[in-house]
Amino acid sequence: MLARAIAAAIHGIEAVPIAVEVDLAGGLPALNMVGLPDAAVRESRDRVRSAIQNSGFSFPPRRITVNLAPAHLKKQGTGLDLPVAVGILMAAGALPPNAADGFLLAGELSLDGGIRGVRGALSMALAARALGCRGLLIPAPVAAEASAVEGIPVHPVRSLIEVISFLRGETEIPPLPALCFGPAPAEDCIQEDFADVCGQAAARRALEVSAAGGHNLILVGPPGAGKTMLARRIPGILPPLDREEAVETTRIHSAAGLNGDEGLLRRRPFRAPHHTISGAGLAGGGMTPRPGEASLAHHGVLFLDELPEFRRSVLEVLRQPMEEGRIVITRSMQAMVFPARFVLVAAMNPCPCGQQGNPGRECVCTPIAVRNYRGRISGPLLDRFDIHLEVPRVPARDLEESGGGEPSAKVRERVVRVRELQSRRFAGTQARTNAEMSAAQIREHCALDPAGRRLLSAAVERLGLSARAHNRILKVARTLADLEGEGRVSPRHLAEAIQYRLLDRAGGG
Numbered sequence: 001m002l003a004r005a006i007a008a009a010i011h012g013i014e015a016v017p018i019a020v021e022v023d024l025a026g027g028l029p030a031l032n033m034v035g036l037p038d039a040a041v042r043e044s045r046d047r048v049r050s051a052i053q054n055s056g057f058s059f060p061p062r063r064i065t066v067n068l069a070p071a072h073l074k075k076q077g078t079g080l081d082l083p084v085a086v087g088i089l090m091a092a093g094a095l096p097p098n099a100a101d102g103f104l105l106a107g108e109l110s111l112d113g114g115i116r117g118v119r120g121a122l123s124m125a126l127a128a129r130a131l132g133c134r135g136l137l138i139p140a141p142v143a144a145e146a147s148a149v150e151g152i153p154v155h156p157v158r159s160l161i162e163v164i165s166f167l168r169g170e171t172e173i174p175p176l177p178a179l180c181f182g183p184a185p186a187e188d189c190i191q192e193d194f195a196d197v198c199g200q201a202a203a204r205r206a207l208e209v210s211a212a213g214g215h216n217l218i219l220v221g222p223p224g225a226g227k228t229m230l231a232r233r234i235p236g237i238l239p240p241l242d243r244e245e246a247v248e249t250t251r252i253h254s255a256a257g258l259n260g261d262e263g264l265l266r267r268r269p270f271r272a273p274h275h276t277i278s279g280a281g282l283a284g285g286g287m288t289p290r291p292g293e294a295s296l297a298h299h300g301v302l303f304l305d306e307l308p309e310f311r312r313s314v315l316e317v318l319r320q321p322m323e324e325g326r327i328v329i330t331r332s333m334q335a336m337v338f339p340a341r342f343v344l345v346a347a348m349n350p351c352p353c354g355q356q357g358n359p360g361r362e363c364v365c366t367p368i369a370v371r372n373y374r375g376r377i378s379g380p381l382l383d384r385f386d387i388h389l390e391v392p393r394v395p396a397r398d399l400e401e402s403g404g405g406e407p408s409a410k411v412r413e414r415v416v417r418v419r420e421l422q423s424r425r426f427a428g429t430q431a432r433t434n435a436e437m438s439a440a441q442i443r444e445h446c447a448l449d450p451a452g453r454r455l456l457s458a459a460v461e462r463l464g465l466s467a468r469a470h471n472r473i474l475k476v477a478r479t480l481a482d483l484e485g486e487g488r489v490s491p492r493h494l495a496e497a498i499q500y501r502l503l504d505r506a507g508g509g
C-alpha cells in the first residue's frame with residue numbers, strides 16, 4: 001500500500017516542499033527512511049512508532065519504507081514527524097488513502113502523541129500558499145505566526161489523535177483568523193530612556209541622525225563615558241516595524257528557532273553579540289547554514305561593543321551585508337541568501353588602556369600599542385561607518401544633574417516623521433532609508449548648490465576621503481536636511497556631515 005503526504009523542510013529561511021512517500025510491503029518488520037535524512041529525521045522512527053501506539057492505534061508489523069523527495073536535498077529537523085505518522089496510518093488503512101491530500105503537515109511528535117512546535121512556521125505557510133494547498137496543519141504553539149500569511153487556512157493542532165479525527169472528517173479544527181497586525185505600542189518599545197542620559201548632547205544628536213537615516217555609527221571614548229548606555233537606548237527611538245518588515249524579520253527569527261508564540265515580531269531587533277563570537281555565528285553558516293547575528297538584526301540594530309576585541313576575520317564578514325543588505329552562504333551543493341540590512345553601531349576605546357585624550361587620566365600606552373590596537377579594525381570596514389563620533393567622559397557636574405533630558409518619546413516622533421518622509425521618497429524602489437540610496441538616487445535627492453559643491457570637494461581633497469566616504473557624507477547630509485524639514489541639502493548640513501568623518505581621518509577610529 002502506498003500513501004503520500006506533503007511536508008516542508010527549512011533550508012536557510014526558505015521552506016522547501018517535501019513529498020513524504022510511505023510504502024508498506026511484506027518482509028521482516030522494519031521502518032527505513034531514505035532521501036538524505038539527518039540524525040534528527042532518522043530518530044523520528046522511534047518517536048513516530050511510540051506516538052502512534054500511545055494514541056491508540058496499532059503500528060503496522062510490516063516492512064515500511066519512507067521516502068523523502070526530492071532525494072538530493074538533505075532533510076533536517078523534527079517537523080517531518082507528523083507527515084510521516086500520517087503517511088504510515090494512511091498506508092496501513094487507518095486513514096483514507098487520500099485523507100491528507102491538499103494539506104501541508106508539520107510538527108514534532110512527543111512519545112504520547114502530543115505535537116510540539118517547529119521552527120520556520122511562517123515560511124511553511126508561505127510555501128503552502130505557493131503550492132495552492134487547501135490548508136496547513138501546524139502545531140498550535142506556532143500557529144499564530146503562520147496565520148500572518150493571507151490566503152491559506154491555518155489549522156492549529158495539538159495531538160496526533162486530533163489530526164487523525166480531523167482528516168477522517170469526524171471533528172473540525174477551525175482555522176485561525178488572519179493575524180491582525182498592529183505596531184507595538186510606543187511605551188513597549190522604550191525600555192531604556194534617553195531622559196536618563198546625563199550630558200552627551202553631541203552623542204544624542206548623532207544617535208538621532210543614525211536612527212532617522214539608518215546610518216552606521218561608531219562611538220569612540222574612554223571607559224565609563226556612556227557608549228554602551230547610549231547604544232542600548234537606540235531601540236527606543238526607532239520607528240515600529242511595518243507589516244512587510246515584520247514578516248521579513250519574523251521569518252529569520254523563526255528559521256533560527258527564536259520566535260515565540262506572539263505571532264509577528266513588532267519591535268525592531270537589537271542584537272549585541274559578545275566579542276568571542278565566530279564568523280559563522282555573526283554572518284550565519286555552519287554545516288547546515290542558519291541565520292547569524294547579522295541576519296537576526298535585519299531591520300534593526302547590530303551592536304558590537306569593544307569592537308577591536310572581535311577577531312579581524314570575523315569583522316570582515318560584515319563588509320558585504322553593510323553594502324548589499326544580505327549575506328550569501330555558499331556550499332558545494334547550494335547557496336543560501338540571508339537578508340541582513342541592519343544599522344551597525346559599534347563602540348571602542350581610543351587605546352588599549354582607554355585613557356588617551358582623557359584630561360583627567362594619563363594614557364600609559366606606547367604609540368606602537370595604540371597603532372596595533374586600532375589596526376585590528378581594517379580601513380575598508382571603518383570607511384563603511386557613516387558617523388564617527390568621539391564620546392568624552394561626562395563631567396562630574398553633569399552627573400549630579402539627574403533627569404531633565406529630552407525623553408526618547410520626543411526623539412522618536414522626529415525619527416518617525418523623517419522615516420515616513422523617506423518612505424514616500426523611495427516608494428517603488430528597493431531603498432527604505434537615506435543610507436540605502438543608490439548613486440542615481442544620491443544625484444537626484446542630494447543635489448548641491450555651488451557653495452556646497454566647493455565645500456564637499458575641499459573636504460574630500462584635504463581629508464583624503466574615499467569615493468564611498470563622499471557618498472556617505474551626502475547621505476548623512478540628506479538626513480540632516482530631513483530632520484530640519486528642508487527639501488534641499490545646504491552647506492550647513494554638509495558641514496555637520498563632514499564633521500562626523502573628522503575622527504576617522506584623525507586616527508581616532
